[in-house]
Amino acid sequence: MVEFTLWDIVRNLLMALRWTVALSLIAFLGGGAVGALLLCLRLGLGRATARAIGLYVQVFQGTPLLMQLFLAYFGLALLGIEVSAWTAASVALTLYTSAYLVEIWRGCVEAVPKGQWEAARSLAMSFGEQLRHVVLPQAMRLAIAPTVGFLVQVIKGTALASVIGFAELTKTGSMIANASFKPFLVFGCVALMYFVLCFPVSLLAHYLERKSHGRPA
Amino acid sequence: MEFDFAAVLAEWPLLLRGLAWTIGLTAVAVPLGLLAATGGAWARACGPRWLARTVGVYVELLRNTPFIVQLFFIFFGLPSLGVKLSPALASVIAMTLNLGAYGTEILRAGIQATPRGQWEAAHSLALGPVQTFVRVVLPPAFKRIWPAMTSQIIIVMLGTAVCGQISTEELSYATNLIHSRNFRAFEATFVAVGLYLVLSMAVRQLLLWIGARFLFGSGAAAARPAGASHRLGARHG
Secondary structure, eight states: OOOOOHHHHHHHHHHHHHHHHHHHHHHHHHHHHHHHHHHHHHHHSOHHHHHHHHHHHHHHHSSOHHHHHHHHHHHHHHTTOOOOHHHHHHHHHHHHHHHHHHHHHHHHHHHSOHHHHHHHHHTTOOHHHIIIIIIHHHHHHHHHHHHHHHHHHHHHHGGGGGGGTOOSHHHHHHHHHHHHSOHHHHHHHHHHHHHHHHHHHHHHHHHHHHHHTTSOO | OOOOHHHHHTTHHHHHHHHHHHHHHHHHHHHHHHHHHHHHHHHHHHSOHHHHHHHHHHHHHHHTSOHHHHHHIIIIIGGGGTOOOOHHHHHHHHHHHHHHHHHHHHHHHHHHTSOHHHHHHHHHTTOOHHHIIIIIIHHHHHHHHHHHHHHHHHHHHHHHHHHGGGTOOSHHHHHHHHHHHHOOHHHHHHHHHHHHHHHHHHHHHHHHHHIIIIITTTOGGGSOOOOGGGGSSOOOO
16 A cells, blocks of 8 residues: 655645646636626627526526536537536636626626716717726726635635546545545645635735725725 | 436436425524624624634635535544544534634624614613624624625525535435436436526525514515625625
8 A cells, every 4th residue: 555645645736736726717717708798798788688698697606516517517518529527617617707707897887887978978989988998997996806806716616626527626635535544634735725725815805805995905 | 419307307306305405404504604603703893802813714714715625624534533424414514614604704794884883872771792792783784784694695505516525415416316327417417407596596585585574673674675785795615
């Protein structure tokens, strides 16, 4: 039997941490792009679109992320697409992230006073110009803190990709725990690594939030 | 591609059982979690400094690690310290700790929004610190944050899907069982997702109704429409 030293455990977990970070970035950037697209559709098109996107948000916020991952995993296979755990996890987490971000950003756009839209329109700006030059710059300032805060949820969400066989931090931790018979130590280390990853992001979000409220941080 | 939902729906007793487990786990863990949150919020807002710090560490540790890792730590890790837990008990403990941590932060925000004058008024009426907290500060704080707490409770409920990984027999576990029997993985998951969606919508309505009806007297004003505010404090675990 192979003996696992603490260094063996930590080294292997650190190797796996890369994939957690990579998947988080994919989900966050992909989700941000899809979310931005949905936001534009929601703002620019009519009521029906807004309602459809509202439904999309409700479905993703009202069902477990784990089930969404399974659905992507099995569903993409049905469509005849060769699915690896990578693909399924990326797709599911991207859609999940986009649903939350579009809702957060919608709130920020709605927080911009109506008079700003009207003022922009009275200057004969087109809808795109109103959005680009007047509304979005103000909404973006509001959006930064909650968006960074949501990144923590994305990082934690990637842990569920372990269930469909994606060998990130949690999955690797489970495998090492099974092989080394040291579950307490291994899961302790895994939790610590997530904490080291997430806590600075939480602090940053908190700092940004206080700053945007005009209070000294 | 062909779908066969009938094969999945034929297993309805399993689905029903899973649904009952999901609801049962939530029904046990949520009151305990709210209790923990109330204690935590008290410690953070008016407890002695060392206690406030300790609770702060607990909150940050729980909020910055994934629920599944917490669950594995409790279920697989603790037995090596001699604490052996059944899957259901481990699930309830993890859910309670999770809701306790998020709830503490949500409720603390509600408590801090209580005007200083209310504390002083209670004090000048010779109410003790416990009476002041329970009777004067807590009720309006709960009322203020109830929509956010409702969202958090639903997130905790949806989190039970992960508990199937330690063989708690809730809905996602039942789903896996069904597709291991009939190989209709997509259909089984699809049906489960639908059930979760209906469940979360029903529970939201129930909680908002409970809030308006029982927690805050007869004030219909308490039943604020589910606006943007209810999502503010809620975070996934």
